[in-house]
Amino acid sequence: MDLGLFTIPQSLAVAIVVIVAVVAGLGVLGAAIYGVCKKFSRMGWLAWQILLSVLVLLTVNWIPETLPKASRFWLGAVVLLLGLGLVFGGGLAARYFMLKRYRKAPTALNVLDRIFGGITAVLDVVMVLAIPAAFALCIMYFAFPAPLQFMEGFYALPVWDFFAPFLFDVFVIAMFALLLRTGFRVGFGRMFLILFMLALTFGAFLLSVFMTLRWGLFRGMANGIGGWFKIAGPAIRYAIGSLITIFLLFAVLFVVIGLIGWGLNKLVNYCRYNYVTGLIDGAVLAVVFFVMLLMIACGINALVAWLAGGGVSEMVDGIARSLENVLVGAMGEQAAETASGFREALSGICDAVQTVAKGIEALFRSAPLSRLLYEANPFAAVT
Numbered sequence: 329m330d331l332g333l334f335t336i337p338q339s340l341a342v343a344i345v346v347i348v349a350v351v352a353g354l355g356v357l358g359a360a361i362y363g364v365c366k367k368f369s370r371m372g373w374l375a376w377q378i379l380l381s382v383l384v385l386l387t388v389n390w391i392p393e394t395l396p397k398a399s400r401f402w403l404g405a406v407v408l409l410l411g412l413g414l415v416f417g418g419g420l421a422a423r424y425f426m427l428k429r430y431r432k433a434p435t436a437l438n439v440l441d442r443i444f445g446g447i448t449a450v451l452d453v454v455m456v457l458a459i460p461a462a463f464a465l466c467i468m469y470f471a472f473p474a475p476l477q478f479m480e481g482f483y484a485l486p487v488w489d490f491f492a493p494f495l496f497d498v499f500v501i502a503m504f505a506l507l508l509r510t511g512f513r514v515g516f517g518r519m520f521l522i523l524f525m526l527a528l529t530f531g532a533f534l535l536s537v538f539m540t541l542r543w544g545l546f547r548g549m550a551n552g553i554g555g556w557f558k559i560a561g562p563a564i565r566y567a568i569g570s571l572i573t574i575f576l577l578f579a580v581l582f583v584v585i586g587l588i589g590w591g592l593n594k595l596v597n598y599c600r601y602n603y604v605t606g607l608i609d610g611a612v613l614a615v616v617f618f619v620m621l622l623m624i625a626c627g628i629n630a631l632v633a634w635l636a637g638g639g640v641s642e643m644v645d646g647i648a649r650s651l652e653n654v655l656v657g658a659m660g661e662q663a664a665e666t667a668s669g670f671r672e673a674l675s676g677i678c679d680a681v682q683t684v685a686k687g688i689e690a691l692f693r694s695a696p697l698s699r700l701l702y703e704a705n706p707f708a709a710v711t
Contacts, residue, residue: 356450363449364442369426371448374509375455377415381501382494384411389696401704408697409618412501412508455502463499466492470694471687497695504621511617512610517596519613525589532581533574540573549573629692630707635685640678 363371388404395403469483469492482488511519540546554569599605634640692702 355453359449359453360446363445363447366445366449367438367441368444368448369423369441371445372452373419373423373448374505375451376448377419378455378459378498378502378505381412381415381505382498384415385497385501385697386494387411388700391700397704398706400700401706404697404700404704405622408501408504409615412505412618416505416508416512459499459502462495466496466499466691466694470496470691471684492694494695496691497697500625500695500698500701504618507617507621508614511614514613515596515600515606515609516613516616517599517609521589521592521596524592525585528585528588529582532585533578536574536577536581539577540570546573546577625701626705626707629702629705632685632688632692633702633705633708635681636689638678638682640681 385408388407391400391403391407393400465488468479469488540550550569550573551566552569553572554565554567599609689702691698693699
């Protein structure tokens, strides 16, 4: 097997293929057995939901390109959010119907439940492997095709021509789906509680330090505790006493914070286990996570567009020229040649960065949804 850079003996290649096939077969068999035992109605459906979301979100092709960029972007974002919400909401309703309405289902439905459970478990394994593989294949094809000559045979296959136009969207949609699912499961109340408790804990530590250093009662306490240590000087004894006092005060405040957290946790759990408030709580954090990921994607898109457009080359060239002028003014003409060579080296690095950025830009434009988010990016005006 010729990989361009080196050659693998045929016997070793066959052994590797056999080992990979055996491991994959055992993995698929184990997943299928697990799914049959778990049953479809009690498994996670994320793999199915990602595939269904990809099909639903092909509708972004219907967004007219004649619309203003801002309108296209926000319309695409709304379609993405509603499409994922429709798929996940439908799955939630279907699971509720299956678990609540058919507790005593006929034998045939139980058999189908177990069969689809096995299929779902196998699909989960396939998706866990396929999504990173799809991302890697897209990067190798669109961003860095030159050094990967051993993949030319694969990229020439009709199956690649069929899947390539929307393969990167599978990765993009999977990231949004995972984050929405995480947000819905955690819930806004629990996330707020976690952040609130962290803030209280940090505040309690600062308050302990402030009380020890500023309040006369606790300063005297620190002096008294430090007096127990006769082996050091006054300053060190006071420092040791202060640290112990801070620790004791923080321990007392931490107990109070723990009681507050226990009460708030009871309230959050009550809201989460109520069907209506639980839905609202999960939906709010899911939307917050969606907006956060969308803004991160906009920032990445803007950075790639700036790099691909030669922004970094212009900036570095301007800085290098200014530095060259300063050196020539300070050191004379003998520094001109060195400064010029340094500027040319930086220019070469910037050209390489721009080439990579153009490859990533081609990747972002390879699929309908990612192309819309890239070309209509509202952050592009900032760069």
